[in-house]
Amino acid sequence: MTPTGSFVRWGVLALVIAAGLIRGAGWRGVWPAVRITGGSMAPNLAGEHYCLICRDCQMVIRYDAHAPPRDGRVVCWNCGAGNDHRVDQKVRMGQRVLIDRWACAWRTPNRWDIVAFPMPNHPSRWAVKRIVGLPGERIEFRRGDVVANGRTVRKSLAQLRRMAVLVHDNDHPPKRELELPPRWKRKSSESRWHVEGTRFVFQPHEGEKKGLDWLGYQHWPGYAGVVQRTQPSPIMDNDSYNQQLSRRLNVVTDIMLACRIRIGDGEGCVALEITDLNDRYRVELCFQHRQLVWFRNSDELSRIPLPRFAYARGVLVEFAWCDGQLLFAIDGHPQIRHEFKSIEGDRTHRRVTENRQRSDSRDPISRMAIGATGTEVTVDRLRVFRDLHYLTPDYVDHHRNQWLLGPDELFVVGDNIPLSQDSRHWPRPGMPIEQLWGRVWGIQ
C-alpha cells in the first residue's frame, strides 16, 4: 500500500472512532439536549411560545404560550405597533439546548454561565437559569446591577453581548404608517446628515470645518398601555415575551449601541455618545490624527492610537455604558474598558452631575448620538440593546433584599427577571453546586 493510501485509511478510521465517541457521549448523557418549556429564560431562550411577524416593521415577536395577552393585542417591542393574537395559531416548541455534564463535574462554573439543575421545590422537574452569585457571596441588586459583597459585578463586552436584549433595530422601520417621526433624528435643521433607506450618510460641504453634526436616538415605549406608540420614552426593562404581566417598569441605564461605520477620503472625525442620565460619555475616532479620544462631559479622559482597520470598507463598532463602566470595540476587538468608581458610592459626584443635568438643555430621553465632521460617513446596521435589569421579587431594582450564599452555593436567576422563579424566591436561596446537572453550552 502507498503511504497516501495508508494515511487515508488511518484518517477514516480516526473519524469513525471520533464520531462513535461523540455519539456515545450523547447516549450516555454527557451532552444531552433538553427542551426549554417555561418562559423564565426569555427572551434569550424561549420556552413554548407563539410567534408572529409585526405587521408594521416585520420584526419577529415571540411571546409566552402559557400566558398570551388577555386583550389579544401583542405590542411590537421594536416599533410599538399593536398586532392581533390569533387564538387558532400553533404553539411553537421551546428551544433545545445542549448540556455539558462534565463542565460542573471538575470545577465551579463561572458567573453568567447558564446551568441546568432540578428545581428545589419540584425535584422531578429541571430548570435552566443563569449564575449570578458565587459561593460565599452576599448578593444584592442596585439600580438593576448585581452587587456581590458590596461591589458592582462588571461584565466584559463579550458577556454583555451574550446577555443583552435588543430594543431597537433600525433595519426594521415601520412601513405601513409612513408619517411617524424618525428614530434617529438630526439635531439641527442645517444638518448634513441624510437618510438613504436604513442608512445615514453624512456629507460635509467642500472645505467646511465645523463642529460635530449629531444624529440623536429617540426611544419609543414598545409596551401596551400607552396612548401613543411614538411618545419619546426612556429605555425601560420591558420586552414582548410576557406582556400580560402588570408591574412597574424601570428605567435601564445600561445600554449598548452597535452599528457599522464607513468613512470617505476626507480628513475628519466620527463620534459616538451615550449618557447614563448623569454624565455624557463620548468616543471620537479622529482619522486625521489617527487617534481615538474619549471624554466624560467636556473632560478628556484619555487618548490612544486609532487602530488600523479598513474604515473605508466599513467597521462594526460597539459602544456601551454598562455596570458603571465604559466599553468600546471595533470589529469585535475591545479598545476601551474603563471602570468608574462613582456608581453608587460617590454621592457627591452624583449630586453635582444631577445639578448639571438640570441646567442642561439636552433632552434627557435621547441617550445616544452619532456625530460626524470633515469627511463623508455612512452609518448602517444600527441596533440598540439594553442590559438585563435585576429586580427583587417585588419588582424593585434597588437593594431591599440581600441574600447570603454558603461556601458551596450559587445564586441563580432566570433572564426573564420579572417572571422567573429562582434563588430570589426559594426559602433557601443558594443552589448547592453538587446538585447542578450541567452547563448549557449550545442551542440546537
Ligand SMILES: [Zn+2]
Ligand atoms: Zn414592529
